[in-house]
Amino acid sequence: MNIRPIKTEEDYQASLSRIEALWGVKKDTPEGDELDLLVTLVESYELKHYPIAPPDPVDAIKFRMEQMGMSSADMVKYLGSQSRVSEILNRKRKLTLGMIKSLYKDLKIPAEILLS
Numbered sequence: 001m002n003i004r005p006i007k008t009e010e011d012y013q014a015s016l017s018r019i020e021a022l023w024g025v026k027k028d029t030p031e032g033d034e035l036d037l038l039v040t041l042v043e044s045y046e047l048k049h050y051p052i053a054p055p056d057p058v059d060a061i062k063f064r065m066e067q068m069g070m071s072s073a074d075m076v077k078y079l080g081s082q083s084r085v086s087e088i089l090n091r092k093r094k095l096t097l098g099m100i101k102s103l104y105k106d107l108k109i110p111a112e113i114l115l116s
Contacts, residue, residue, distance in 0.1 A: 001034045006045040015042050058091055060113045078102045
């Protein structure tokens with residue numbers, strides 16, 4: 001086992017290849033330990049070099065609606081009138097604090113996403 005920090009894209013690609021070769025090995029073996037270490041290093045490298053931005057609030061609302069099989073009419077009780085729902089979903093109006101609280105409490109959309 002020759003594990004070292006991932007500093008370059010070449011190191012990253014080599015680590016991914018090694019992970020693929022080790023995938024499925026038994027835990028608590030030298031190969032299993034190597035796999036665990038490589039996965040940790042790759043995750044760290046990816047967080048630094050390929051960050052994933054949180055979704056914007058409207059995308060998060062639409063995603064939750066899709067997950068729950070909701071229509072825009074279902075959102076009236078969280079956002080107000082049908083025209084208000086339309087304005088929010090079309091990004092013509094910003095969420096109010098009351099709307100954010102309702103979406104967080106009732107639909108479990110993370111507040112940090114709704115506030116961004």
